[in-house]
Amino acid sequence: MEGTLALAADNLTSPIILFFVLGVAAAFARSDLSIPEAIAKGLSIYLLFAIGFKGGASVAAHGVDATLVLSLIAGIILSFVLPLIAFGLLRVMSRLSVTDAAAVAGHYGSISIVTFVAATSVAESAGLSPEGYMVAVAAVMEAPAILSALWIIARSGQQAGAMEEGLVREILLNGSIVLLVGSFLIGGITGDEGMQMIAPFIEEPFQGVLCLFLLDMGLVAGRGLREARSVLTAGLFAFGVVMPLVGSLFGLGAGLALGLSPGGVLLFMTLAASASYIAVPAAMRVALPEANPSVYLTLSLGVTFPFNLTLGIPIYLALSQALTGG
Amino acid sequence: MQTHEAKRVEIIIESIMEERLSAALIKAGVTGFSVLPVLGGSGRSGHWSGEGQVSRIGGMVNVVCIVRPERVDPLLDAAFEVVDRHIGVVSVTDCQVLRAERF
Numbered sequence: 534m535e536g537t538l539a540l541a542a543d544n545l546t547s548p549i550i551l552f553f554v555l556g557v558a559a560a561f562a563r564s565d566l567s568i569p570e571a572i573a574k575g576l577s578i579y580l581l582f583a584i585g586f587k588g589g590a591s592v593a594a595h596g597v598d599a600t601l602v603l604s605l606i607a608g609i610i611l612s613f614v615l616p617l618i619a620f621g622l623l624r625v626m627s628r629l630s631v632t633d634a635a636a637v638a639g640h641y642g643s644i645s646i647v648t649f650v651a652a653t654s655v656a657e658s659a660g661l662s663p664e665g666y667m668v669a670v671a672a673v674m675e676a677p678a679i680l681s682a683l684w685i686i687a688r689s690g691q692q693a694g695a696m697e698e699g700l701v702r703e704i705l706l707n708g709s710i711v712l713l714v715g716s717f718l719i720g721g722i723t724g725d726e727g728m729q730m731i732a733p734f735i736e737e738p739f740q741g742v743l744c745l746f747l748l749d750m751g752l753v754a755g756r757g758l759r760e761a762r763s764v765l766t767a768g769l770f771a772f773g774v775v776m777p778l779v780g781s782l783f784g785l786g787a788g789l790a791l792g793l794s795p796g797g798v799l800l801f802m803t804l805a806a807s808a809s810y811i812a813v814p815a816a817m818r819v820a821l822p823e824a825n826p827s828v829y830l831t832l833s834l835g836v837t838f839p840f841n842l843t844l845g846i847p848i849y850l851a852l853s854q855a856l857t858g859g
Numbered sequence: 860m861q862t863h864e865a866k867r868v869e870i871i872i873e874s875i876m877e878e879r880l881s882a883a884l885i886k887a888g889v890t891g892f893s894v895l896p897v898l899g900g901s902g903r904s905g906h907w908s909g910e911g912q913v914s915r916i917g918g919m920v921n922v923v924c925i926v927r928p929e930r931v932d933p934l935l936d937a938a939f940e941v942v943d944r945h946i947g948v949v950s951v952t953d954c955q956v957l958r959a960e961r962f
Binding site: 760815819 | 873875876878879907944945946
């Protein structure tokens with residue numbers, strides 16, 4: 534317990550969290566602080582490129598094994614299943630309509646790549662070396678949850694937009710996924726030699742770039758919360774905190790069953806605990822426009838993302854270390 | 860100077876739907892349109908701003924088309940098929956153009 538508290542305290546006073554808090558505080562105080570859109574996009578491109586490449590290089594160094602394939606399958610199954618659990622919880626904990634509840638549920642089966650990046654950073658700070666292929670697990674967990682959400686809607690007799698070809702292409706080939714998977718593959722192909730060549734660019738500046746990116750995320754989350762407080766009932770707020778913990782337990786089970794390292798288990802828990810705020814909202818706006826975007830964006834970005842960043846990741850780290858003996 | 864009657868159709872729609880709307884307009888025979896960014900605004904769902912959005916999900920665009928009066932109905936039919944279930948505003952105003960053969 535003492536160790537967990539110390540971890541939480543360390544995490545809360547780390548530069549990345551404090552910059553996130555600064556962003557939230559600035560947004561609440563209505564400061565005009567903002568990160569220009571093009572720079573924010575550049576920062577996110579850098580982070581995806583760096584995390585993907587490092588993951589690929591790590592796989593090249595350690596080799597491909599059956600656990601990689603099983604981890605991918607486990608990730609896909611989790612992404613399909615978690616929305617069903619989230620939907621059940623929402624029906625109990627909130628008064629959301631079936632449409633809104635299904636849309637929110639879809640977000641909780643998918644993942645937040647920024648939370649994943651933050652967890653990777655925490656794992657490295659704790660001296661853990663997560664399996665490099667967790668990057669690929671993150672990529673495959675983006676989309677299945679969208680299908681689950683649409684299945685929930687179809688099963689309840691509500692009208693949902695068809696999964697037209699254009700939407701499938703947009704989901705599977707969205708820029709973040711292409712860059713993450715592409716960098717992962719390039720890292721895997723070029724291996725240690727490639728890593729040596731670009732290490733100064735993707736290792737040293739990484740933490741500083743992450744700080745700036747989380748400052749921007751704090752501003753976005755703070756503004757979202759400020760403007761959408763009215764949709765956030767006590768039940769919904771509780772869901773935004775309980776669901777990541779529930780999801781993380783599924784991630785923990787999967788990680789332990791697969792025999793992953795403590796760092797790998799931490800990342801699996803984080804993936805299962807996080808909620809999407811890029812790929813799934815976009816898909817929901819196209820396929821399920823009747824669902825209220827304020828509800829799902831406020832929950833995933835305004836509640837679950839800050840929770841995971843500040844308290845969730847230290848809890849997942851403590852659990853993963855305690856149960857794997859790491 | 861000689862001017863000609865035309866209709867100016869403005870469709871404010873979520874950015875995420877822009878490509879679908881453009882495709883529908885082209886399919887309906889609309890030869891030209893402009894897509895303008897919308898900085899922010901306020902509507903039934905409250906105030907919103909394009910600043911600091913995480914992705915295109917929160918943004919809106921304004922698609923402006925100027926067509927001959929007889930082509931406005933097919934255009935609106937095509938646009939409505941796309942925007943029907945979505946947040947947005949469709950408006951039609953009379954306008955004058957100088958070079959009628961271009962519309």
